Amino acid sequence: MTDLDPEETRDWLDISDATELILRLWVTDGPVTFRGRTWDVMDAICAPKPLHQPHPPLWFGAHHPNALRRAVAHGSGFIGAGSSPTSQFVDEVRLVTQMLAEAKRDPAAFPIGKRVYLAIDRDRARAGKRLAEWFAAFYGHLHSMFLGFRERELVRAIHQRLDARRG
Numbered sequence: 001m002t003d004l005d006p007e008e009t010r011d012w013l014d015i016s017d018a019t020e021l022i023l024r025l026w027v028t029d030g031p032v033t034f035r036g037r038t039w040d041v042m043d044a045i046c047a048p049k050p051l052h053q054p055h056p057p058l059w060f061g062a063h064h065p066n067a068l069r070r071a072v073a074h075g076s077g078f079i080g081a082g083s084s085p086t087s088q089f090v091d092e093v094r095l096v097t098q099m100l101a102e103a104k105r106d107p108a109a110f111p112i113g114k115r116v117y118l119a120i121d122r123d124r125a126r127a128g129k130r131l132a133e134w135f136a137a138f139y140g141h142l143h144s145m146f147l148g149f150r151e152r153e154l155v156r157a158i159h160q161r162l163d164a165r166r167g
Helices: 006-027 065-074 086-102 124-139 151-166
Strands: 032-035 040-044 077-080 112-114
Touching: 006 032, 006 040, 006 065, 065 077, 065 086, 077 086, 086 112
Parallel strands: 077 112
Antiparallel strands: 032 040
């Protein structure tokens, strides 16, 4: 994590600690004592336990290679941000796939998804305007990721995202 500033490093250590603690609480019967890098917990108990065993799936969304590494180490899956371009998602999928191999994890047991935003309208410009307004309201800025598609183009674009997993 040497390329992160101290404030960001603290946040990522908190996430790593929290993930480890949550997983231990979910799978351990009885109290859990945890001494992390950023905080400590003594005799914590999680009750009731999750219905999904051994624990609910943890999906991570990330861009930075260190965060992708954490997703592979602690996660059950990866989801690419809807606001990221397909080319970036393809690069992230390649990196995650490589990291899964290095960690000797089965890629078939590690689902990968991509969030996409759709505005369906017969008027392409109006659909783009509506998406831009939504991005401005939700993210606080206009977004340049609008892709206007006709029906066949949309199917082709979705397949491109699906093919990213296949390599």
